[in-house]
Amino acid sequence: MKNKFLVLLLVSLFIFSFFTAVQAQEKVTEEFVMGIEDEVSNLDPGETTISVNERVASLIFDGLVEYGKANKIVPGIAKDWTVSEDGLEYTFELRQGVKFHNGQELTAEDVEYTYQRILDPDYGSGLRAKVESIESIEVIDNYTIKFTLSEPYSPFILGMTFGIVPKEYAEEVGDEELGRNPIGAGPFKMEEWDAGNQIVLSAFEDYWNKVPNIKKLVIRSIPESATQAMELRSGGIDFGVNLDVGQLESFIDNPDYQVKSAAGAGINFLGFNFDMQPTQERKFREAVLQAVPFDQIIPQIFGVLGERAYSMLPPTLWPEDREFLKENAVGFDPEAAAQKFEELKADGVIPADYVAQVYVSNSRPNQVKTAEAMVTALRQAGLNAEVNAMEFGTMWDMLGRGEIGMFFLRFVSDPDPDYWLYRFFKSDGSLNRAFYENEQVDQWLEEARATSDQAEREELYNKVLRKVLIEDLVFHPLAHSTQIYVMQDNVKELEPGNSLLIPLVTPTANVYKE
Amino acid sequence: MFAYIIKRLLWLIPVVIGVSLILFGIMQLVPGNPAAIMLGTNVTPEAIAALNEKFGFNEPFHIRYFLMLKNFLTGELDSIYYGDQVINIIGRRLTATIELGLLSLIIAVLVAIPTGVIAAVKKNSLFDLMSMFIATIGISVPAFFTGIIFIYIFSVYFPILPSSGYGGRIWTLSGLRHLILPAFALSTVMIASTSRITRSSMLDTMKEDYLVTARSKGVAEKIIILKHAFRNALIPIITNIGNQLAMMFGGAILIESVFAWPGVGRLAVKAVESRDQPLVFGSILILSILFVLVNLLVDVIYVFINPRISYK
Numbered sequence: 001m002k003n004k005f006l007v008l009l010l011v012s013l014f015i016f017s018f019f020t021a022v023q024a025q026e027k028v029t030e031e032f033v034m035g036i037e038d039e040v041s042n043l044d045p046g047e048t049t050i051s052v053n054e055r056v057a058s059l060i061f062d063g064l065v066e067y068g069k070a071n072k073i074v075p076g077i078a079k080d081w082t083v084s085e086d087g088l089e090y091t092f093e094l095r096q097g098v099k100f101h102n103g104q105e106l107t108a109e110d111v112e113y114t115y116q117r118i119l120d121p122d123y124g125s126g127l128r129a130k131v132e133s134i135e136s137i138e139v140i141d142n143y144t145i146k147f148t149l150s151e152p153y154s155p156f157i158l159g160m161t162f163g164i165v166p167k168e169y170a171e172e173v174g175d176e177e178l179g180r181n182p183i184g185a186g187p188f189k190m191e192e193w194d195a196g197n198q199i200v201l202s203a204f205e206d207y208w209n210k211v212p213n214i215k216k217l218v219i220r221s222i223p224e225s226a227t228q229a230m231e232l233r234s235g236g237i238d239f240g241v242n243l244d245v246g247q248l249e250s251f252i253d254n255p256d257y258q259v260k261s262a263a264g265a266g267i268n269f270l271g272f273n274f275d276m277q278p279t280q281e282r283k284f285r286e287a288v289l290q291a292v293p294f295d296q297i298i299p300q301i302f303g304v305l306g307e308r309a310y311s312m313l314p315p316t317l318w319p320e321d322r323e324f325l326k327e328n329a330v331g332f333d334p335e336a337a338a339q340k341f342e343e344l345k346a347d348g349v350i351p352a353d354y355v356a357q358v359y360v361s362n363s364r365p366n367q368v369k370t371a372e373a374m375v376t377a378l379r380q381a382g383l384n385a386e387v388n389a390m391e392f393g394t395m396w397d398m399l400g401r402g403e404i405g406m407f408f409l410r411f412v413s414d415p416d417p418d419y420w421l422y423r424f425f426k427s428d429g430s431l432n433r434a435f436y437e438n439e440q441v442d443q444w445l446e447e448a449r450a451t452s453d454q455a456e457r458e459e460l461y462n463k464v465l466r467k468v469l470i471e472d473l474v475f476h477p478l479a480h481s482t483q484i485y486v487m488q489d490n491v492k493e494l495e496p497g498n499s500l501l502i503p504l505v506t507p508t509a510n511v512y513k514e
Numbered sequence: 515m516f517a518y519i520i521k522r523l524l525w526l527i528p529v530v531i532g533v534s535l536i537l538f539g540i541m542q543l544v545p546g547n548p549a550a551i552m553l554g555t556n557v558t559p560e561a562i563a564a565l566n567e568k569f570g571f572n573e574p575f576h577i578r579y580f581l582m583l584k585n586f587l588t589g590e591l592d593s594i595y596y597g598d599q600v601i602n603i604i605g606r607r608l609t610a611t612i613e614l615g616l617l618s619l620i621i622a623v624l625v626a627i628p629t630g631v632i633a634a635v636k637k638n639s640l641f642d643l644m645s646m647f648i649a650t651i652g653i654s655v656p657a658f659f660t661g662i663i664f665i666y667i668f669s670v671y672f673p674i675l676p677s678s679g680y681g682g683r684i685w686t687l688s689g690l691r692h693l694i695l696p697a698f699a700l701s702t703v704m705i706a707s708t709s710r711i712t713r714s715s716m717l718d719t720m721k722e723d724y725l726v727t728a729r730s731k732g733v734a735e736k737i738i739i740l741k742h743a744f745r746n747a748l749i750p751i752i753t754n755i756g757n758q759l760a761m762m763f764g765g766a767i768l769i770e771s772v773f774a775w776p777g778v779g780r781l782a783v784k785a786v787e788s789r790d791q792p793l794v795f796g797s798i799l800i801l802s803i804l805f806v807l808v809n810l811l812v813d814v815i816y817v818f819i820n821p822r823i824s825y826k
Contacts, residue, residue: 039784042597050552124564126553179597183780193607195596196776197680222774228661230677234669388526393546393789400550430558 027512032214032504033490035231035240038198044179045163046118046125051500053414056219058501059201060101061163061184062208064092064111068507071316071415071497073157077106077185077208087152087452092160094143098208100166101189106143112137113167115147115443123175129430130419131159152450154457155416161499187212187505196221199219213512216389231383234256238513239487239494242353244365245303252304262302263315263497264483266412267420268367270307270374270476272405275435278349281407285473287340288356288406291332291381296332297373298479301366306479312424312463314480317415319458321465328470336382356385359399361392367408399433399482407433410481415501417461418449424475425468436474441467490514515822522810524804534586534795538579541791547791548594558801569594582795583724593793595785600796605777608800611777612685613760614769617693618701625746626705630751631710634720635739638794645709651785661699667694674685677790680773696773700766711754715747722746728817748819760805810821 040050047053068074075081078092085165098106115137118125133153138146143443170178184191184207188201198220203212214414220237222228228240229247237431243251251257272279272288279285300309305314309325344350356378360371371387378385398404413419421437422445423431427438441464448460468474482498493509506510565574587589591600627649633642650746669677681692719725722742728738767779767784778797785793816823 039780041595044597055658084748121560121564122568124549124561124568126561128561129558176592194776195603197610197774198779213708214589222678223780224771227665227678227772227774230662230665230670234665234673234677236669236677236679308733323684391787393787394544395545396550397545 005077006228011362012128027213027510028514029214029511029513031216032239032511032513033218033220033237033506034239035220035228035237035257036243037221037223037225037228039221039223040199041220042179043182043190044175045165045182046114046123046127046175047179047183048234054500056503057163057182057184058186058190058197059217059261059504060182060186061164061165062098062186063161064094065157065160066507067161067415067497069497073161074507076161078160079112080330087154087450088149090147090149090156090160090291090312091140092144092145092147098185100169100185101183102166103206104166104168104171106166106185107142109142110140110164110167111145112139113170114162114164117165117170117226118162127159127162130414131156131162152452154449154452155418156416158416158419161414176180188217191216205400209507210505210510213419213510214504217504230307230315232488235488236385236469237360239485240492241483241485243484244344245305247487248304248484257491258487258491259486259498260486261482262492263307263483264412264496265314265316265415265500266410266481267309267312267314268302268364268370268408268410268478268481269309269312270478271407271409273402273407273434274474275402276405277443278344278354281349281394282473283340284344284349286330286454287337287344287381288378288383289385289476290333290340292374292377293332294374294476294478300370301373302479302481304484305366305480309480310469310478312420312469312475312477313461313465314415317417317420319417319461321462324462325465325469328466329478330473334377334381341382350383354384354407355405356383356391357388358405358406358408359383359388359390359395361395361410362389363392363409364408366479367410371408402435404433407428407432412500417457418445421445421461421464425464430475434474436468436472438467438472488513515814518798519810519814522813526806529802529806530799532560534583535579537795537798538582538806542575544789546789548791549788551787552595555702562573578714581823582792585773585792586796586799588821591796593785593790593796595790596635596792600793603781603793604797604800607778607781609683609775610680611763611779613689613693614696614700614777615713615759617684618704618762619759620702621697621701622708622758625701626708627712629705629735629753630792631716631739631744632708633709633713634716637717642713645714647824649709653710655702656768657699657703657770660702661696661769664695664699678772680774680776696769696775699773700762700769704755707758708751708754712747712751715750715776716743719747733808742812743818752815752819756808760808763804764800779822812818 007449037050040052040056040465042053043057043060045057065073066076066080075404077094077098079095079316081090081092083090084498092107100106115131115134117123118127118131119134133149133151133156134147135150136148140146151425165178166183169183187204187207190202192200192201198218201217203215205211210349222231225242225244225247229243231237232240271287274280298306310329311322359365360376362368368389375385375387399407423429425436426445427431427442444460444464448457452458485494485496487494490513492514494510494511497503501510553561565586570578590793591602593600593603596603612678628646633645636642665677668675676692679692681688683689684693694741725738725742728742766777767783769776770780
C-alpha cells in the first residue's frame with residue numbers, strides 16, 4: 001500500500017513536471033521552413049541591393065537602429081542616439097555585450113569599419129548613395145560613435161539600419177567570403193548554404209535582443225508560384241510569400257491556412273518621357289489618362305495583390321494627402337480624350353503614322369495585363385497603340401538612354417519620402433527616367449532634405465506630389481502592391497509589414513509554431 | 515579508335531574559341547549594363563562607374579575577351595551577381611543537373627525502347643495505337659505542365675513524395691525521393707520522342723532483305739527481332755538519345771523552375787537576366803563543351819553497336 005502510494009506520487013510528480021516543461025517550451029519551434037521567390041546570390045550586407053538578398057541578410061545582421069511597428073525607427077544595437085542642433089552630428093551609444101556569431105563583441109570599431117567599407121568608392125556599394133552625406137566617422141570610445149555629415153540630410157537615420165559586419169573577420173576573409181559565409185550580430189546564424197536550393201540558419205542563442213523561438217530556419221528558393229502553393233498544401237513549407245492571384249484564392253477561405261495582407265511598399269506606375277514627342281505635351285498625357293478607365297482596370301487585374309494608388313508614396317508612409325490627389329487626379333473621359341487626340345493630330349503633334357508604344361517588363365504579369373487593357377482603351381479613343389513587353393534589363397537600358405515614351409515600372413524603397421521623390425523628380429535624380437526638369441520642384445526637394453522639421457517636410461512633399469502628379473502629369477500611380485503572406489494555421493506572430501524584411505524576430509514579434 | 519578520340523578532343527579547341535568569340539560578341543550587343551541591373555533602384559551614376567571600373571567594363575573589346583577567356587581557362591572567372599568564382603557556382607549546380615539528366619535518361623530508355631520495339635513488331639495492334647497516341651500527347655504536353663500534375667498527384671493528393679527542392683546526392687534516400695518526380699516529368703518528352711523513333715527505325719530495318727533471309731533460314735523470331743533488327747535499328751535511336759541528353763543539360767529550365775531544382779539551366783537564365791557576363795560566358799561555354807563530349811560519346815557507342823562503323 002505504501003509502495004503504491006509512492007508510485008502514485010512519483011508518477012503524478014513526473015506528469016506534473018513533464019507538463020510544466022512542455023509549457024515552458026511550447027513556443028520553441030524546432031524547424032520552420034519558408035519559401036522565397038528568388039535565389040539568394042550574396043549575403044554581404046554592403047552589397048544587398050537585391051531584394052531577396054536584403055531580406056535574408058536582415059536575419060543574420062543587425063543594424064544600429066531597426067524598423068519597428070509602422071516602420072518607425074527604434075533602437076537596435078545602438079540603445080540611444082543624439083542629433084546635434086544643426087542636424088550635422090549623429091552620436092550613437094552602443095549596447096554593451098552585443099556578440100557576433102563568432103563570439104566576438106561588437107564595438108564602435110566594427111560600426112566604423114562597416115560604414116567606411118560602404119563609403120569606399122572602389123568597393124562600389126549600391127548603398128553608398130544613402131549615406132554619402134557622411135563626412136567623417138569618429139570612434140569616441142568602444143561604445144560611442146559619431147557621424148558628421150557634410151550637409152543636413154533628414155533621411156540619414158534610415159541609413160543606420162545597415163547590417164554591422166565584424167571588422168576582424170571581414171578583413172581576414174575578404175568581401176567574397178563574407179558574402180558567402182556571413183557572420184553578423186543578428187538573430188540567426190548561417191549553418192549551411194546549398195546554393196540555388198536552400199539556406200539553413202540556426203537560432204543565435206547569444207542574441208542581444210531575444211532568443212529566437214525558431215531553432216532551425218530553412219529558407220528555400222521556389223521561383224514558381226504554383227510550386228510554392230503545392231508546397232504549402234503538402235506541408236513542405238510553413239510560409240510562402242509570392243503567390244499570384246490565382247493561387248491565393250484557394251487559400252483565402254481555407255481554415256487550414258492563414259492569409260494575411262498588409263499594404264506593401266511597392267508602387268506600380270505609368271510614366272511619360274519629357275524629352276520626346278508627343279509625350280512631352282501635357283495635352284497628350286492628359287488625353288492618355290482620360291482615355292483609360294484605370295479605376296476599373298486596376299482592381300480587376302491586381303485583385304487582392306494591389307490597391308488603386310493615387311500617390312507615389314505607399315499608404316504606410318507620410319505625408320497623408322491621398323484624398324486631394326485622388327479627387328484631383330485625371331478621370332476617365334473617353335470623349336474628351338478622343339477630341340484631344342484629334343486636335344493633336346490636326347496640329348501635327350501626333351504624326352499620321354504614329355503608333356504609341358507602351359513599354360512594360362514581361363516579368364510583371366499584372367503590369368502587362370494593365371498595359372494591354374490600356375492599349376485597347378487608347379485605340380478606342382482613336383490613338384493607335386501597342387504593348388511592348390520586354391525583358392527588364394533591356395527595357396531599363398532603353399529607359400536610361402531616354403528611348404522610351406510611355407512605360408510601366410514598379411518601385412520599392414525605404415520609408416522616407418526623400419528616397420521616393422528625390423530620385424524620380426529631381427532634375428539630376430538618379431532615377432529621373434521621365435527626364436523631368438523643374439526648378440521649383442528641385443528646390444522643394446532640396447529643402448525637404450535639409451530640414452528636420454517634420455511639418456515643414458510634409459508640406460514640401462505635398463507640394464512636390466501635387467505638382468508632379470496633378471499639374472504636370474509626370475507619372476500616373478496605378479497600384480500599391482499589397483504584401484500577402486500565406487502560412488499554415490499553426491504559425492503565430494508572423495505579420496506582414498515592411499516588405500524589405502522577413503519579420504521573424506522583431507521588436508514586437510518572435511515567430512513560433514504551435 | 516584512341517587516335518580518333520584524341521583528334522575529336524583536339525577539336526574542342528576551335529569549338530571553345532569559336533563559341534566564346536560568338537558568345538562574347540553577342541554579350542556586347544545585348545542592351546543592359548550589369549551594374550545598372552544589380553544596383554536596381556539604388557542606381558547612381560557614381561555607383562555604376564565604380565562597378566564598371568571594378569569589373570573592368572571600361573577596357574577595349576579584345577582585351578576584355580582575352581582576359582575573360584584566360585580567367586575561364588585558369589578557373590579564376592568571377593561572377594558579378596554571385597560575387598563568387600564561376601567554376602564554383604557551376605560546379606555546385608552541375609551535380610544536380612547531371613543527376614536529374616541521368617535518372618531521366620535511364621527511365622526514358624527503360625520505358626521507350628521496349629515500347630517502340632513492341633509497337634513496331636505488333637504494328638497496327640491496339641498496343642501500337644495506344645502507345646503512339648500517348649507518345650504524341652507526351653511530345654505535345656509541355657514538361658512543366660506534366661510536372662505540376664505530378665506534384666499534385668504525388669505530393670498533395672497522395673503525399674508520398676516531396677514536391678520540390680534538392681534533397682542531397684542521388685545515393686541518399688532524401689536525394690532520391692526529391693529526384694523522382696522531376697526525373698519522371700523530364701523523361702516524358704524523351705520517352706515520347708525515343709519510342710516513336712525506335713518504332714519507325716525498327717519498321718525500316720524489318721523491311722530489310724537480310725531479315726527475310728534470316729527468317730527463311732529458320733532463325734527464331736525473337737532472335738531476328740532482338741539481334742538482327744533491333745541492333746541495326748539502334749543508330750538513329752542512340753543519336754536521338756544523345757541529342758536529348760545534351761539538350762537536357764541546358765534545356766531543363768522549365769522543369770528546374772517548377773521543381774525548384776538548383777540546376778545549370780536556371781543558373782544560365784539568371785545569368786542572362788542579370789547581365790552577369792562572366793557567368794553567362796562560363797556557363798554557356800561549359801554547356802557547349804558538355805554538348806561536344808556527349809556527341810563524342812555517342813559516336814564511340816556507334817562503333818560498339820555497328821561493326822561497319824569504324825574510325826580510322
